[in-house]
Amino acid sequence: MSARVILVTGGNGGLGQAIARAFLNESPENIVWLGVRNKRNLADALAAEFPGRCQCIELDVTKSEAWRATIDKIVHTHQRIDVLVNNAGRHADSLVANLPRESWDDVLASNLDGTFFGCQSVLPTMVVQKHGRIINISSLSALLAPAGQANYAAAKAGVIALTQSLAKEVARIGITVNAVCPGYIETEALASLPHDKRSVAFNRIPMRRFGRPEEVACAVRFLACPEAGYITGSVLKIDGGIL
Amino acid sequence: MENGSELRARLKTLMVDNLMLQVTANEIGDDQPLFGPGSIGLDSVDALQLVVALDKHFGLKVPDQSAAKEILQSVNSMARAIEAAGKG
Numbered sequence: 001m002s003a004r005v006i007l008v009t010g011g012n013g014g015l016g017q018a019i020a021r022a023f024l025n026e027s028p029e030n031i032v033w034l035g036v037r038n039k040r041n042l043a044d045a046l047a048a049e050f051p052g053r054c055q056c057i058e059l060d061v062t063k064s065e066a067w068r069a070t071i072d073k074i075v076h077t078h079q080r081i082d083v084l085v086n087n088a089g090r091h092a093d094s095l096v097a098n099l100p101r102e103s104w105d106d107v108l109a110s111n112l113d114g115t116f117f118g119c120q121s122v123l124p125t126m127v128v129q130k131h132g133r134i135i136n137i138s139s140l141s142a143l144l145a146p147a148g149q150a151n152y153a154a155a156k157a158g159v160i161a162l163t164q165s166l167a168k169e170v171a172r173i174g175i176t177v178n179a180v181c182p183g184y185i186e187t188e189a190l191a192s193l194p195h196d197k198r199s200v201a202f203n204r205i206p207m208r209r210f211g212r213p214e215e216v217a218c219a220v221r222f223l224a225c226p227e228a229g230y231i232t233g234s235v236l237k238i239d240g241g242i243l
Numbered sequence: 244m245e246n247g248s249e250l251r252a253r254l255k256t257l258m259v260d261n262l263m264l265q266v267t268a269n270e271i272g273d274d275q276p277l278f279g280p281g282s283i284g285l286d287s288v289d290a291l292q293l294v295v296a297l298d299k300h301f302g303l304k305v306p307d308q309s310a311a312k313e314i315l316q317s318v319n320s321m322a323r324a325i326e327a328a329g330k331g
Contacts, residue, residue: 127295169288172263 003029005078006224007070009061009118010088011036011043014187015137018213019085022221024050033074035059035088061088061114067121075125082129083224084122086115086159087137091152091189104151111155112162119166119177132175133224136163137216140183140239156181160235167233176232178223183239185211207240250322258318261296262289273319290315297321301330 006023010016011034020032024046032054034043040056047054057073060066074081089111092103115136126132141149142156160179167177184190184201190210193201202210216238222228223236237243245253255268264271266283276282278290285293293315297303303325305311314324 123291124295124298127292128299169291172288173292 003027003031004082004224005031005033005074005080006083006085007033007035007074007081007122008085008087009035009059009114010137011046011056012039012041013087014213015182015185015216016085016087017042017046018217019087019220020046020054022214022217023083023224024054026221028053031078033057033070035061035070037061037088059088061086061118062109064117064121067117071121071125080129081122081125082131083133083135084118085135085137085220085224086118088114089137089155091149093148093152095148096150099151107151108155108158111152112158115159116162119162123170123175126175127170127173130174132170133228134163134166134175134177135220135223136160136177136179137220138163138179138181138235140181140237140242142181143237143243163235164233171232176223176229178228178231178234178236180216180219180223181235181237181239182216183211183237183242185213185216185238187213204242205240206242209240211238211240247322247326250325251318254318254321257296257300258283258293261292271318273322274317276317277315293321297325301325301328303328303330 008016008020011020016034020034023030023032034047034054034056036043036056036058037060043056047056057070059070071081090107092107094103119134122132136159138159139156141153142160145153163177163179170177184205219236219238223231251273252268255271258264259268262285264283271283277285290311294305294311297305305314314320
């Protein structure tokens with residue numbers, strides 16, 4: 001497999017770290033950029049582990065101008081970008097009756113606007129290349145729409161619709177766009193759940209275990225590989241059999 | 244700076260190559276509409292590719308939809324825009 005240039009947003013999170021590591025381990029020629037915002041200690045550590053092949057870049061995914069600067073820098077450095085993984089996002093759970101407007105806006109902005117800006121920013125380069133892979137991290141919440149996650153579920157469902165619509169637009173240009181829907185994965189978000197909620201979640205999983213970030217990363221890496229060239233507009237759930 | 248007919252020929256070749264058209268460059272008329280009835284049958288995805296190709300090959304920026312509507316009417320309209328911008 002030839003060298004590829006990959007941007008993973010949310011590079012300091014557990015999922016982002018696993019995805020980046022999967023690409024770094026895939027080929028010694030792969031170059032990975034980690035989009036980071038407030039926290040970057042883990043991303044910096046990963047970059048230090050792979051000097052010259054992994055670096056962090058400040059990126060507020062909710063700002064289109066930040067995206068433009070990021071993609072300009074990557075393309076200026078490597079003259080290409082092969083893979084974009086839109087992984088950044090946050091959640092702020094609450095029942096709709098109590099959901100503050102700012103939580104609605106913030107979750108929609110980080111998950112949906114961020115994915116939109118990311119897709120839009122890489123398109124000019126990928127169109128010229130006539131090649132590109134975009135993998136958007138959605139969530140099982142988009143399909144389950146659980147109570148208390150209206151903002152997050154709506155945003156992630158929007159990510160799926162965006163993925164499928166864009167996939168049709170750019171299919172004949174050689175760009176694939178797919179979504180991944182992780183279920184309960186052992187990340188910071190799951191760790192932050194109270195014990196009783198973790199137990200409820202656990203009991204819903206037919207495999208009777210939480211997923212590992214590496215298992216999501218593996219699926220992302222597959223969707224980005226040349227052999228997955230005929231897969232586009234797909235929504236791949238990784239949930240231990242919940243749905 | 245290439246002359247007008249060379250520029251138009253180059254644009255037609257670029258379209259056939261980039262948009263995978265089922266016609267040859269010679270079959271595209273200078274004033275033939277690119278979109279709509281009687282056109283060579285381009286669609287919005289082709290327009291996206293054309294905008295990117297004009298920038299890449301000629302340095303011509305198509306900043307918004309109204310400019311795109313103006314410039315992407317025909318080979319002639321594209322050539323005029325390139326010439327007006329001194330990019331040909």
